[in-house]
Amino acid sequence: MILVAGITASVLIQTMNSLQEQALRTGLETIRDISTGLRVTHVTGYNRSGSLSQLAIFIEPIAASGDIDLAQGYISLSDSSKRVIFNYNSSCFNNSISNGIFDTLNSSNLSASEFGIIVIRDVDNSSSSSTPTINYGDLVVLLVNTTNSFSGISTRTEVVGSVIPEYGISGIISFTTPGAFTKTIIELQP
Secondary structure, three states: OHHHHHHHHHHHHHHHHHHHHHHHHHHHHHHHHHHOEEEEEEEEEEEEOOEEEEEEEEEEEOOOOOOEEHHHOEEEEEOOOOEEEEEEEEEEEEOOOOOOHHHHOOHHHOOOOEEEEEEEEOOOOOEOOOOEEEOOOOEEEEEEEHHHHHOOEOOOOEEEEEEEOOOOEOEEEEEEOOOOOOOOEEEEEO
16 A cells, blocks of 8 residues: 555656646746737838838837747738738848838838838847847837738728737737828828
């Protein structure tokens, strides 16, 4: 009986240790998922010939966020008739702005399902074309060529979507285009 009780106790201890390790891993993953994420600060559109040919989506990590590798995330956009998933194109990356946001990257190099990155602020220089990693305090622009993906975005169009990191909280995109495009650069989401 003592031998059986000893074996049972050993099995129970091993099971308890295994459950404790799993609970610890699950807890750490949960903390990472809820403490890391993105915030869309604003969205701007570029009006070319009466429709928006490009979108500039400004994002930053939420407060106390861990590192976010944008190459592992994606953008989801819908204009109520079509949904497009955009993945990162490493050949469309710039770590500074020249000639304005919409002329810094050659957006014609972006296919219908790709986005480019322009770094506005990178405090620790952690972002590069091969690993566009951002962390708290950084600000980047994700550039999408809507001519290739939606044939442009016209007036009075509701656009919804999100910037989805590998893990953590997604940044929300939601705006309705104005009734007329009177300017070249249009603020869409404050």
